[in-house]
Amino acid sequence: MGVRCFIYGTNMRYICLLVIGQLFLTAGCGMWTSTKEYAKDSWGTTKAYIDPPPQIDVDNYQFESPNQEKLARLFTPVDGPLTSLSRFVDDKDTLPGVDWLDLLLARFPWVSRVLVTDENGTIIFMQPEIPVKKISKPLVFKGVWRDIQLLTVVDYSDLGPELYIGRPYFQDTRFNGLIGVGFDPRALLSLSPEPSKLIIIHPGGGVWSRGADIDKEALLAVPWKELLKENVFGQIKVGEKHYTWLARYVGKDPYVYATESVAPEADVDSWWSF
Template identity: 30%
Template sequence: MYKLIINLIMVCLFITGCTAWKSTKNFYKEYINSDPEIDLQANGLDNKQEEYFAKILYPMDRQLSDVLHRLDVQDSYPDEVWFEQMLKDFPWLNGVAAIDRNGHILFKRSAYSMKALDFSVLFTKRLRVNEPKVRVCVQDSVLGPEVYLGRPFFRNNQVQGFLVVHFDPRTWASLSPRPEELAIIAEGKLIWAGKYGELSKLFTQRNRTEMLKNSVFGKLEVKDRNFYWFSRALEENWLIYLMAESKGG
């Protein structure tokens, strides 16, 4: 239920300003192990910068959340209408596809793209029947990264392949009102640098295991600058949003 509670928290942040932004290790475990509960009487964000961070990442994270939910609830092979509806509801996606467990394409709808798509990146880890979660993979190319979200589909409790959506992070980032203020890491790779240029490469060198051990958000220091960060779990990987703290706090 982790993803659901985080989504609810982000909705709460955007609409009412309430949050459980301050966290302890025990509270983090509650996100993972219990049904979601939102305390609408929780204190507000610590400062205007945290509120600003929440608001600029909300539009794109909300859209991503909706895509993840659509994938989460689809555990069997859908009809063609499902694929067409995904592209209609989420026009920032580059395409949708279904691939069998051998990597053969069963169905594909894609917007025009110069990128050569490679769905095999989804098979770098073993398919596990008992963990039907959405996994994220990033394909690098000279034309920029492509992000794949793949969800196993089943027949008779056996994995048959993946339902896949894919997108260019630059298009996805444009859903934010201030995308230049954000940097984004997925699968340990920088997929959107925002305005941070070379500095943003240092984000991927941080110990994410240590960062995420006690919380799903916080602050980190990079080259004498502080950054707010917020994370979302995607199977065994993390999607991490970052925004620089303005000087003067």
């Protein structure tokens, strides 16, 4: 009997412990589930507050007029490489070596000439040595070289224009000469999806195109110097045609991209008639 009672008591204790443990286990699961759901909801709310999901407002990037949209589509593939070249040249303030030259020509295959001068302006290096287009007159870069600013010069030869981007280079802090990178701006226009519809105006110089039907003299007669004092884009009327334009600067020198407007009335507030 004593043995039986001992076994019975042991079983009861085992059963009681098992039941109590099961109660704690059951309660624990319920508490864990509730806590997990609460934590999940709290984290979702906190994450949405701290790191909200990105929302793209496609309407915010729409152009105000079809004229702006047309010009952007035509000039962006041209202006991007020109801006990259300007930065590449501007970053070099010491005498360039072969590696720099090779990288320049690899990245910008439309560049047709690279030259380096000494402090007196004498050419000490030029690639190619015998260019297709010879320099028709001395290239004059006017600037205070302590400003270390890009300047441009356009050489109008019989074979067409050659635009040079120039900057000084130094030895220690002493002015040591100039780096000049030249290219035909009409070669850049070929990067546009429709080259014949885009023109580049060099105020006071020339008008560059790839077969566009334009009145070059009338476009050059526009008082660009006055327009550019307060505006960097707009619409002009030259003769019977309207042009949407945008000015971009290389260093301090402006160059104007333009294309014939598709809907002149869309930009009536920015008209200038000449």
